[in-house]
Amino acid sequence: xxxxxxxxxxxxxxxxxxxxxxxxxKSYFLQAGPICLFLLAIASILSFxxxxxxxxxxxxxxxxxxxxxxxxxxxxLNYYFGTDQLGRDVFSRLIHGGKISFAVGLITATLAMIIGxxxxxxxxxxxxxxxxxxxxxxxxxxAFPFLxxxxxxxSIVGSGLTTIITxxxxxxxxxxxxxxxxxxLIVKESEFYKAAISSGRSGFGLVFQHIVPNVVGSMMxxxxxxxxxxxxxxSSMSYLGLGVPLSTPTWxxxxxxxxxxxxxxxxxxxxxAFAIMLTVFCVNVFGDWLxxxxxxxxxxx
Amino acid sequence: MIRILGSRLLQLILxxxxxxxxLFFLVRVSGDPALAIAxxxxxxxxxxxxxxxxxxxxxxxxxxxxxxxxLCTLNFxxxxxxxxxxxxxxxxxxxxxxxxxFVAFLLAIVIAVPAGIYAAVKRNSFSGKxxxxxxxxxxxxxxxxxxxxxxxxxxxxxxxxxxxxNEAGLSIIMPSVALSAVLMARYTRLIRAYFLExxxxxxxxxxxxxxxTNARIWFKHILRNISVPMLSLIGIDLGKFVGGxxxxxxxxxxPGIGSLMINAVKARDYPLLEAGVFAIAVMVVxxxxxxxxxxxxxxxxxRAKVN
Numbered sequence: 001x002x003x004x005x006x007x008x009x010x011x012x013x014x015x016x017x018x019x020x021x022x023x024x025x026k027s028y029f030l031q032a033g034p035i036c037l038f039l040l041a042i043a044s045i046l047s048f049x050x051x052x053x054x055x056x057x058x059x060x061x062x063x064x065x066x067x068x069x070x071x072x073x074x075x076x077l078n079y080y081f082g083t084d085q086l087g088r089d090v091f092s093r094l095i096h097g098g099k100i101s102f103a104v105g106l107i108t109a110t111l112a113m114i115i116g117x118x119x120x121x122x123x124x125x126x127x128x129x130x131x132x133x134x135x136x137x138x139x140x141x142x143a144f145p146f147l148x149x150x151x152x153x154x155s156i157v158g159s160g161l162t163t164i165i166t167x168x169x170x171x172x173x174x175x176x177x178x179x180x181x182x183x184x185l186i187v188k189e190s191e192f193y194k195a196a197i198s199s200g201r202s203g204f205g206l207v208f209q210h211i212v213p214n215v216v217g218s219m220m221x222x223x224x225x226x227x228x229x230x231x232x233x234x235s236s237m238s239y240l241g242l243g244v245p246l247s248t249p250t251w252x253x254x255x256x257x258x259x260x261x262x263x264x265x266x267x268x269x270x271x272x273a274f275a276i277m278l279t280v281f282c283v284n285v286f287g288d289w290l291x292x293x294x295x296x297x298x299x300x301x
Numbered sequence: 302m303i304r305i306l307g308s309r310l311l312q313l314i315l316x317x318x319x320x321x322x323x324l325f326f327l328v329r330v331s332g333d334p335a336l337a338i339a340x341x342x343x344x345x346x347x348x349x350x351x352x353x354x355x356x357x358x359x360x361x362x363x364x365x366x367x368x369x370x371x372l373c374t375l376n377f378x379x380x381x382x383x384x385x386x387x388x389x390x391x392x393x394x395x396x397x398x399x400x401x402x403f404v405a406f407l408l409a410i411v412i413a414v415p416a417g418i419y420a421a422v423k424r425n426s427f428s429g430k431x432x433x434x435x436x437x438x439x440x441x442x443x444x445x446x447x448x449x450x451x452x453x454x455x456x457x458x459x460x461x462x463x464x465x466x467n468e469a470g471l472s473i474i475m476p477s478v479a480l481s482a483v484l485m486a487r488y489t490r491l492i493r494a495y496f497l498e499x500x501x502x503x504x505x506x507x508x509x510x511x512x513x514t515n516a517r518i519w520f521k522h523i524l525r526n527i528s529v530p531m532l533s534l535i536g537i538d539l540g541k542f543v544g545g546x547x548x549x550x551x552x553x554x555x556p557g558i559g560s561l562m563i564n565a566v567k568a569r570d571y572p573l574l575e576a577g578v579f580a581i582a583v584m585v586v587x588x589x590x591x592x593x594x595x596x597x598x599x600x601x602x603x604r605a606k607v608n
Contacts, residue, residue: 140316142537147544148562148581149320152574155566156327232443236548239445240563255449259552262449262457262464270453273446281441288437 033289036282043279047098058096058249062087067265082267084257093249094271100243100250101279104161104234108168109226113219115169116176121215123177124184125207135181138174147171147233154242161244168233172226179222183215217294224287228280235276251276305593313586320582321372321575325365328571377576382568387576391558395580397467398557402546404473405480413485417492418519424497432489439486444545448479448552465554476553480545484538491534495527502526529600536592539585 046053056077065074068083070090081090123131150167157163187193187210196210237243238252246253251272258269343351352358359367371377377387416432423429442450455475456464463472499505500523508518550559558577565573597604 140312140319142540144316144320145540145543145547145581145585147541148547148578149323151547151562151566152324152578153327155569155574156324156571228441236443236445240548240551241567255446259449259452262453266453266457269449273449276446277438277442280443281438284437284441 033286036286036289040279040282040286043098044102047095047102050092050095050099054092054095056089056092058088058093059247060088067261067268069265070267081271082265084254084268085261085265090254090267090271093254094251094275097249097251097254097272098275098279100161100238100248101231101234101276104165104168105227105231105283108165108172108230108234109223111165111169112172112226113176113223116173117180117215117219119173120177120180120182121184121207121211124181124188125211131181134177138177141171141174142178147236150233151237151240151242154237159237159242159244164234164237164243168230171233172230175222175226176219179218180215183218184211187211187214221287221291221294224283224290228283228287231276231280231283302597306590309586309590309593312589313583316582316586317372317579318369320578321368322365324571324575324578325368329361329364372579375579377579378572380565380573381570382564382573383570387572388580390573391561391576391580394556394558394561397555398546398550398559401473401476401480401550401555401557402542405477405546406484406542408477409481409484409488412481413488413492414524416485416489418496418524420489420493421496421500422519424493433493436486436489439482440490442482443548444479444483445548445552447482448475448549451475451479452552467556472553472555476549476555479552480542480549483545484542487538488531491531492527495530496523499523499526525599529596529603532592532595532599536589539588539592543581543585 050058062074062083064087065072065079065083066085066087068074068079068087070080070082072079072082077089079089079091081094084090084093119134123134150171153167154163193210196206201209234243235250235252235255238250239256241253241256243250243252254272255269255276258265258267258272261268349358357364375388379385380387380390383390416436420429420432420436423432451462452464452475455462461471462475463469464475466472496519504522504526505518508522546557547559547562549555550557551563554560558580562574562577564570565577
């Protein structure tokens with residue numbers, strides 16, 4: 001068979017074999033990684049600076065110009081994406097709504113990475129009962145539909161940005177713990193690690209100098225995919241009315257309001273739907289690209 | 302065999318007690334359920350009598366013990382909104398949820414297996430890459446967003462399919478497609494990756510040299526070998542799949558557990574919520590058990606190890 005693929009299989013695992021065709025060409029999507037990162041950066045900057053450049057207040061209700069189609073002009077106001085059932089500007093709400101998606105995505109994934117990574121390292125460093133408990137929890141949580149529990153928790157405790165981020169972190173630390181644990185165990189088998197131990201290193205110094213640098217790359221790859229998952233989870237919860245309070249626009253809540261007006265005002269739901277789809281798509285494409293650069297084997301863990 | 306059953310049973314007990322306890326304490330910490338039931342214009346005596354009838358005037362430990370006791374007898378109390386026992390309500394909605402999940406899952410497998418094999422075999426052609434591109438896009442659209450797109454196209458514009466409920470036989474189409482799209486895309490990509498790995502194996506070469514047809518090698522031999530890693534991924538995905546089902550049910554007003562639970566959340570109907578979470582926990586653990594048993598059926602090596 002083609003030698004190139006065989007070598008790919010031998011050294012780098014299945015992911016490279018699937019990504020590099022036998023003639024050595026990379027698949028088309030991988031090239032788009034940096035472009036996607038650029039687009040995401042632009043989109044998040046536009047969202048976070050929305051107060052500075054979007055003229056319309058996202059919460060301003062103009063009941064006279066309700067359900068106006070895209071590109072309507074009322075007085076000297078331009079409704080590029082139309083207005084919703086309360087006469088609010090869909091364009092403005094869309095840009096402002098991005099704030100929640102991006103903020104929750106970035107903060108949650110980062111916190112989950114720090115907590116999950118730390119627990120994974122503890123499990124791998126001490127082995128023993130710490131490992132048993134942590135891995136057991138990871139197993140149970142991975143198999144269980146935690147979104148259901150998250151919904152229950154939020155409904156009981158009450159919704160809000162902090163509750164959402166906390167519940168999502170409780171849900172999403174497990175992939176990081178699993179990965180950090182697996183990678184750290186590999187490092188512990190290596191010669192340089194044994195050399196470090198025999199030269200008297202231990203504790204934090206050992207972990208931070210020798211294990212962490214070897215784990216961080218793959219953690220970053222998983223981090224991007226978790227950002228995508230978080231954005232989906234947050235918008236799902238907002239869709240169900242369990243997100244941030246309704247006075248703050250989010251893509252999920254816009255979508256759920258638009259669901260009732262699909263018959264006569266498709267634009268209310270369609271624009272946030274595209275926003276969610278394109279954002280998650282870009283994050284995933286970037287994650288794919290990153291995983292091929294940094295760490296081709298990790299994605300499946 | 303018995304060991305597998307035993308460990309799953311243990312997991313079931315742990316999950317149910319853990320989640321039950323979590324919900325119990327969260328409900329108690331977050332405020333007095335009696336106030337929520339009584340409403341804003343209730344008198345102090347009203348509230349006191351509700352507290353007494355719910356057993357809320359006893360100590361928290363006593364309440365917790367009786368909660369655990371009720372958990373064992375599947376007695377979650379009466380739903381606040383329907384004024385009927387919570388568990389039978391959930392059980393009545395269960396067939397609809399199972400129907401939706403089963404159709405969606407079947408759809409994902411029926412499409413993903415041929416699509417993944419096609420993308421692997423035609424990996425250098427335009428059509429093979431197109432399958433991969435579509436599946437990358439499909440993986441990025443959450444189920445409820447797909448639901449909105451489907452409703453817009455097939456109910457609002459084309460007027461072919463009903464947009465909510467489960468009255469007509471056609472009602473199942475859009476919810477199941479929305480629910481299965483993510484899995485379909487994910488499995489297409491994974492089957493392609495595993496398939497490419499297997500193509501280099503010795504047994505494939507042997508099969509070819511013996512003059513087997515491609516179809517025989519692909520479907521009889523390779524598919525069987527990749528079904529073991531696929532199964533383990535399916536086991537991991539089950540939880541997410543059930544989570545997706547809840548949201549899809551909400552989008553299409555599908556009369557299943559999901560819709561019931563979302564309404565329970567909005568009405569702060571805790572007995573119904575607890576019964577729903579409990580039912581889903583049991584369902585997921587049982588499905589995982591089925592996955593475990595399927596391993597034994599598919600792979601004789603695992604069977605030998607277990608026996």
